[in-house]
Amino acid sequence: MSNVIDIPIIARGRIILPGEGDAVEYKGRGGATFRSADPHKHIHDLVLGNPVLLGDLRDTPTRDIVDFLAEAGKRLRLEDNVHLQESFALALQAGGLAEPILRGVYDDLPRMFDPNGLTALVDSTIGIAYLDGWVPAKEPHANVSLRAVGTRQLHITAGNVPVVAALTIVRAALTKSDVLIKSPSNDPLTANAIARTLIELDAEHPVTRHIAVAYWKGGDEAMESQIVRPSRIDKITAWGGMSSVQHIQKFLSPGIDLTALNPKYSMSMIGKEALESEQVMEEAATGIAVISGFYNQTACANTRIVYVESETDDESLERVIALGRKILAAYQKLPPVISTPAAARNKELDAELDAIALDEDFYHVEGDTLNGGFVVSRFSDRIDFYGQLNNRVVNLVPMPNILDVAQWCDDSTQTVGVYPESLRGRVLDTLSLAGVQRIVPLKGGDPMHIFEDMHRLPPGMPHDGIEPMRRSVRWVIDHRPAEEAAVRLSVAAE
């Protein structure tokens, strides 16, 4: 394919298209060529050099911001939004997610802009009062007030799941912040499409006036040295951790706060009760199939390694292999909106699987990278290439003492699925100390129900163990003389 797709720069309510003498091309995924206006010529359109210009957003009540986002949400419907259709087509071409899954993700966009959800999100994380005004502390400190003030942010977003783009825009608007989004090459259009929808709704709205979106190649020093300066950026959020900040790192200096959303790696833990009957084994297998298979195992929350409470003798391992076969069968029954067979083989992973399949003393391999597969370790350790597990291939590791799993947990261990629930109490506190950030249920046996259950969280819950919204504002203290507060209070009392 040699089609050229124009990706405009979005600059605070303006759309800058590539044009005569102002165009650069770059290679995208899936053989596409992208063309955009030269970002080097638009540095000043991308950054907000003067933070005081955030005054318009500061003076916009949160309620208005929520209403504006909610109005935009109504227009973020794939069926009638041409920008989203374009971004959808491109994401599909990039090949990260299968069509039904991607459609499900896009169909979910309006829900992310639901006014009740947005209000709860901002109120539970920061508190609307703190964003809209100064909030005095409790007596006897009422002379000290606190306000959450918006900042100038650079977001280097991940492209494997397009919700990241929506999440970034919502979080920035709700924190009354100015945001520059550096798009990833594997999803160059979603943030763009949302921003263009906002422009069509109201190009002069303060939210619209504080969103910029551009693509440049990570590591472009001319770009990054211009942007990443304490005079232009207060906060950086980097998805993908080191791989995305390794270039920018050299420009980091005190005054720029970095939130590195590290690459994450997730797993499941299965108690010995799950191997006791065919029926419970089925239920466990369905849970594992959902948590490892949703979004076709492209997300950080997807299980890649399954630790099973089991001895390592041949008879015990046969039960673990039986569980693997049930997982494989469960993949085939997942609804397409959750998971589908892979569009293409993963050749690197296939080569690894083929190599270890030659030696049955250590591993048992079944399945493939098209329909899903599993590797049973015949001893208590994960495979050496666990970092490459993808395409719905999991590694089942027998653990005589399930708590030994803690040795492999650290900050990169994000989500842990547990089954049965009776295992939870035995592992919860140890896993928390070991670095794990989220422990989710696998029970139920119904894929849609399990999927929804593990994703249904109250608004504003922590992300990767931290609270990104609270961290992305500046908490400013207005400390007045004590007697003035007394006067204020007495006035208020009258």
Add this chain to the structure above:
Amino acid sequence: MSISLPADNPAAWTYRRFEDLVSIPREERETLQLEAVRINFARMRGRIPALKKLAERQGVETIDRIEDILPVCFDHRVLKNYPLQIIENRDFPKLTQWLDKLTAHDLTRIDLTGLTTIEEWLGRLEAFGMLVTYSSGTTGKLSFVPRSYDEYGPWKFHFFNVNRVCSGVDAYVTKLPTFFPGYRGGYQTMLKMMSLFNVEMAGGDENYHTLYDTHIPADLMALSGRMQSAEDKGEIGRLGLDPALLEQRKTMLEQGRRRDQDMEMWFARLIQEFKGRRVKIGGTFSDLYRVARSGLDKGLRCEFAPGSILMGGGGMKGYKDAPDDWEDQVKYFFGINKMGNQYGFSECIGNAPMCEAGFFHFPPYSVPILMDQDGKAMPREGVQTGRLVLVDPIPTSYWGGFTSGDEVTMHWEDDCDCGWKGPHAAKTIRRFAEKEGGDDKITCAGSQQAYNEFMEFVAGDA
């Protein structure tokens, strides 16, 4: 008229002059190669358990066309498909049992009592008649080539032969004092070849000069990642390693930090001492360039006698970041206007010397096949770029068919300006990678690359 070569004994081909081997007309050569591969596969299929398993899985019984061999070539990962845990636990029975599946020799007969290190294990294997060497890739995991003394003869004949055509000096007759800016001894493939062949070529140990007279033990190479993470957690004591090994690690780290200065001082001394004499200088391209650059910066040039030799090694390392004229700078500094160069992998005996025209020519006992993205054989005609598979029909103790991770551009016609016939690869060789890739794809999933101080400092160019 071309020479007569027996298809059922390709080891004997290595006894011939390289020039004669690359003079065989194409049709004759390809018929001979197919026959040799056919015979070797038929002989080895039932004798190497891992090959037998792969052949059964792929349903390959016989080889009728050379492409038929592709499905039964070992991916380079096969030589390291053991669980890292058995190295960490120094479980030598399991490690031996693993290696046993890759060789025709019966390793179950080896007495493994008293072994505590991988180095000792490799020594025990050698005493049994094996010649197992290892290499370590970017992950640090060791891959073992299960060669034995059965291949020693052809390996040596080939090595001397190829070095003669690269340098113009016959090492059987002319012994040149040799400098190598690296380690000495041990079982790392290049270092083992040094002990087996290069020292003899130089005329003995006293004529072979290395930067250090020790080497990094295989144990340190294999466990470096594990030791680093244990050290981070403050648990290095729990690994149960020999205190001597920990001490060695410290020494190696220190040595690694001073390596550049050591190398410059060492070369400076040799350059003075051997002024006006004929010498041979070997090393990785990056080391040779580093020495040359530092010398040139000080306004120095070497004054060795005419007929001295420069020999680059260590694969293509150092090619990437060097300036375009690095090779000229190296030649200018050493005062030697030809630099020998070879390409190959440790799994195959027949590496390819570079000709006058700048191409790597494969001897007939290294049968190249190119594979496309989908693993299909590419046409053996014209000029093609693909993933290199090499089939070596010589070994009788291990299977010689290997799929590499290298992308090469192969010229298939007998049209090289140098006059040598046979398939020849262009100088630029890259890692074979998926071609479809955005510039900087970012995802939230993945494991963090553990930063590995030890490998960084010490093993970079070993």
